[in-house]
Amino acid sequence: MLTVNSTSSHPSFFLLIGIPGLEAAHTAISIPLCVMYLIALLGNSTVIFIIIREHSLHEPMYIFLSMLAATDLILCSCTVPRALALYWFHIREVSFGGCLTQVFFIHFSFVLESAILLAMAFDRYFAICNPLKYGTILTNSVIRNIGVLGTIRSLCAVTPYVYLLKRLSYCGANVIPHTFCKHMGVARVACTDITINIIYGLTVALLTTGFDFIFIVVSYVLILRAVLRLPSDARLKAFSTCASHVCVILLFYIPAFFSCLAHRFGQKTLPVHIPVLLANLYVVFPPMLNPIIYGVKTKEIRQRVIRVFSPKALISGH
DSSP: OOBOTTTOOSSEEEEESSSTTGGGHHHHHHHHHHHHHHHHHHHHHHHHHHHHHOOOOOSSHHHHHHHHHHHHEEEEETTHHHHHHOOOOOOOOEEHHHHHHHHHHHHHHHHHHHHHHHHHHHHHHHHHHHHGGHHHHOHHHHHHHHHHHHHHHHHHHHHHHHHHHHHHHHTTTTSSSSSSSOHHHHTTTTTTOOOHHHHHHHHIIIEEEHHHHHHHHHHHHHHHHTTTTSOHHHHHHHHHHHHHHHHHHHHHHOOOOOHHHHHHHHHSOTTHHHHHHHHHHHHHHHHHHHHHHHHOOOHHHHHHHHHHSSSSHHHHHH
């Protein structure tokens, strides 16, 4: 089942076994997973289409939202189809290079999404705490630079994962108890010391998503202080504009936090299927709910969606 190159100890492919202990339930699990994925595809594609189409939405908050939707599409599309292929067609094999590519895109999109959520928190901070200078601070060039810097940071943080996994020897082991390839999931299959992988993985998590979350919390503490000084009607409006972003933040960080803890520290105390289920949850659940939350809570997006997809608009072709 394993082919090893003569010049390396890398397997030619890995075998993904799905959710350990729940193999009999794979078909039942695949149905809600597929439905959530389709909703995520439709919702995020709609958000991107509406924001690109409507020039009145070419403002910082909506541009960041389109970035978030694009990143969500990458995150769920590089994981869910692979899982569904395993559940439905029992396609377990993934090439060594394909596995490392999946590792890269999963972690890249995760780190990038965290950066975008931080940028959205700063956007809300300037809009509420410094509204007079909002337009001069968050110009198009600044937004573009934020996107470029977030992408560069993600590339720099995640690219070493590929080389750290390449340097390991696998000694004939090629079975991964998961539905897709993650950095530590692949590293734990190796037969050599993975201390560097563990240290680097924790360092990246702390210096990227960890610091992002701290800065987001600080931003919202300052926002809360500013909002509490506003008159009651303005205070309610400010809370309403921030509510959707807070929900999205919680949806992103809470499942990721528990998944990380379960994967790294719950190996001996939790059932083996729990970390895999949590990992499947955080790659599709936030991407599914994010456009729904913004569509419900953001009047401008809701109105544009209704206007664009109303029967009259579809008939007229506008």
